[in-house]
Each structure stands twice: as C-alpha cells, then as structure tokens.
Amino acid sequence: MPKIKAAVMRANKAPLEIEDVTLDDPGPGEVLLATSASGICHSDLHVIEGDLPLPPPCVLGHEPAGIVEAIGEGVTDFVPGDHVIGCITNWCGVCKFCTGGRPYLCPSQFNGRPEGSASRLKDAKGDPIFQFANLSSFAEKMLCPERSLVKIRDDMPLDRASLIGCGVTTGLGAALNTVHIPAGASVVIIGCGGVGLSALQGARIVGAGQIIAVDAQAWKFDLAKDLGATDCVDATDGDPVAAVHELTGGGADFVFECIGLVKTVQQAVAMTGRGGTTVLVGVVPLTEMVPISAADLTLQEKKITGSYMGSNRFRFDMPKYIEFYLDGRLRLDEMISSRIKLDEVNHAFDLMRKGEAARQVIVFD
Numbered sequence: 001m002p003k004i005k006a007a008v009m010r011a012n013k014a015p016l017e018i019e020d021v022t023l024d025d026p027g028p029g030e031v032l033l034a035t036s037a038s039g040i041c042h043s044d045l046h047v048i049e050g051d052l053p054l055p056p057p058c059v060l061g062h063e064p065a066g067i068v069e070a071i072g073e074g075v076t077d078f079v080p081g082d083h084v085i086g087c088i089t090n091w092c093g094v095c096k097f098c099t100g101g102r103p104y105l106c107p108s109q110f111n112g113r114p115e116g117s118a119s120r121l122k123d124a125k126g127d128p129i130f131q132f133a134n135l136s137s138f139a140e141k142m143l144c145p146e147r148s149l150v151k152i153r154d155d156m157p158l159d160r161a162s163l164i165g166c167g168v169t170t171g172l173g174a175a176l177n178t179v180h181i182p183a184g185a186s187v188v189i190i191g192c193g194g195v196g197l198s199a200l201q202g203a204r205i206v207g208a209g210q211i212i213a214v215d216a217q218a219w220k221f222d223l224a225k226d227l228g229a230t231d232c233v234d235a236t237d238g239d240p241v242a243a244v245h246e247l248t249g250g251g252a253d254f255v256f257e258c259i260g261l262v263k264t265v266q267q268a269v270a271m272t273g274r275g276g277t278t279v280l281v282g283v284v285p286l287t288e289m290v291p292i293s294a295a296d297l298t299l300q301e302k303k304i305t306g307s308y309m310g311s312n313r314f315r316f317d318m319p320k321y322i323e324f325y326l327d328g329r330l331r332l333d334e335m336i337s338s339r340i341k342l343d344e345v346n347h348a349f350d351l352m353r354k355g356e357a358a359r360q361v362i363v364f365d
C-alpha cells in the first residue's frame, strides 16, 4: 500500500494539513500514478470556503498530470510509464448523456468501485479520507479509475499539461465547445484567472474580433494582452458595464463570466449586446441567487448558458489541446505565475483569495 504525503482538508475555512496518507493498491480498473504536477483551481478554494459542499477530511486537487506507476486487473488503456492527465469528469459510458456525446453531463457519479466501497485514501490512523473527484492531486501519488485519465504525448511538459486537467479545458472548452463563436465576433472575458485566460485564448483561436478582458487586478492586463486581449477594462475604475458598451458600441456578442460572483454575473448579462450570449463559467456559491431582468432577455433576445467543464469529451479534447500548445496556438508557459512545493499550498490559496496569482502549479520531485 503506497504511503505518501498529501494536503488534507480537515475543516472548512482552515489551512490544509500536510499528512501521511495511505493509498490502496490498484484494484480492478484502477491506475496508480506518481503525481508530476497539480494546478490550483479556484474550485478547490470554493470547497475550502464551504461554497461547494464536500465533507472533510478530504484531499483536494483536481488539475493533475502524472506518470503511471502500476495498473490494476483489467486495465487496458494504460501501461506503467504512460504520461497522463486526470479529469474530474466521471462518465458511466452508457447513459443518455454519455451515449449522446455529452459525457461531461453524466449524472452517474461513477467512481469505478461498487457502491458503498471504502475510500481509496486513508489517514495515518487508518480512517478514510474523501477522494475529491476520483483524483485528489494535492498528493505525491494518486489512485484513480482508468476512466478519469487520458494518455498524452511523452514530449508534452507535465507541469504545463496539468493546467489542461481543469482550468484550460474549462475555459478553452467554453469558447470552443459550449458556444459557437463566429470569426470576428466581439467577446468579453470577466476574470483573468486560469479559467478566464483560457476562455480568452479560445476566443483568439476561433478568430474572434474584439476580445475585452475585465479584471479587478490591473497587473493582469499585460498578460491578458499578450495572450490575445485587444482591450482591457479595470473593474475597479468606473463602471465596467459602461466601459464595455462604449468599446463594443452597445454590448458584446459573447460574454464569459469566469469568476462566480453575483455582481459579475449581473454585469455579464448587462455587457451582453442585443442577440448576444452570456456564458456562465464561474461557480456562484450554491446558496446564492442572481436577480436579472427577464424582460432584458426577452426584448433583446439575449441568451444565457452555463458551461460545465468546457463541455468536454476529455479523451478527445485534451490530446487536441496539447497539439494546440505544441504548435504554439495555446500559450501555457505564460499562464503559470509560480511553481511551488506541496507544503506551500496554503500560501497559494492566500494569493488566490487576493487575486495575486494567475495559475499556480504544485510540482513534485
């Protein structure tokens, strides 16, 4: 049974604790990985703050890349040495969403073990620890159902590959899969974190015209411009809705909300022009409601859609996104604001709370 170090969430709104954790040996259909890198996503912070309810104790982390160490009985898609990315999308393969081409909507909660089975992770006392999204990548090793993984090219750097596990797939997929952006369309991205900067790159890749980045941290605008923004709006300097209307001559064709605040969702709808589409990517805390004007939607025929995990079919999308990186279209190096050790994870969350980081990546030896 592999013994590893992992960052355990023992309570909400408290620092994660670095502990010794034991993983089971790989069972049928399971793959043991050495974690190479794990990006830190705001959804991990939502769980810590209690905005996404998950029971502690829990090992967070869901944006990983790693190398296969061992496989369980019946695993056919991986062999030791394979480089892989993990994804939270758990697909059963047989329901109407999976067979209908939208496995990211699979409601099965598939976890690869019979219902009622023990967790794959245990603490030093032998008590079970909840595994986040079948991954738990804030840990030196991971034990996952093979279906949570996709094999990638060996020449793809694993720290940059990890970003594709969640943030890049979410943002890029929102622009490439969830909606159809015609070449030349005007696009607004609200929130220039890992998710927003990926949506921004998606808009650039599909040939959008104006791409307006909105953030409350003006230091992010050099990066946003480097990655394809044509204009930037400082949300702390005047009314960002008025600024977008001014820049677009009455509102944008597509607005991606990539933060998850009531206020910025309302701004997103207000920034959307006549006949335009608001895409909600940020996760608003489950306890909160967002008042919007229904008449505004009717009379201007605006559309609002959610976008979940970039509407991914990750075994199809992720290798493609890696090609985009290797051919220069998708820029990942610039998105990594720091590479850190596992025991620096709490500091990374402090920076995220303050908006002082782009994507932070935990790298393992």
Ligand SMILES: NC(=O)c1ccc[n+]([C@@H]2O[C@H](COP(=O)([O-])OP(=O)(O)OC[C@H]3O[C@@H](n4cnc5c(N)ncnc54)[C@H](O)[C@@H]3O)[C@@H](O)[C@H]2O)c1
Pocket (backbone or CB within 6 Å): 040, 041, 042, 043, 046, 166, 167, 170, 190, 191, 192, 193, 194, 195, 196, 214, 215, 216, 217, 220, 235, 258, 259, 260, 261, 264, 280, 281, 282, 283, 284, 307, 308, 309, 310, 352, 354, 355, 356, 357, 358
């Ligand atoms: N839909 C999905 O499937 C999915 C998947 C992954 C993440 N998410 C969600 O996407 C959101 C973004 O994640 P992230 O990891 O990029 O977060 P992040 O914290 O890295 O980025 C958020 C950005 O918003 C900016 N910001 C904060 N308040 C602002 C305001 N009032 N006005 C303008 N800018 C403001 C911050 O400066 C920061 O740049 C989170 O809610 C996360 O949970 C959704």
Ligand SMILES: [Zn+2]
Pocket (backbone or CB within 6 Å): 041, 042, 043, 044, 062, 063, 166, 167
């Ligand atoms: Zn995420």
Ligand SMILES: [Zn+2]
Pocket (backbone or CB within 6 Å): 091, 092, 093, 094, 095, 096, 097, 098, 099, 103, 106, 107, 108
């Ligand atoms: Zn399914």
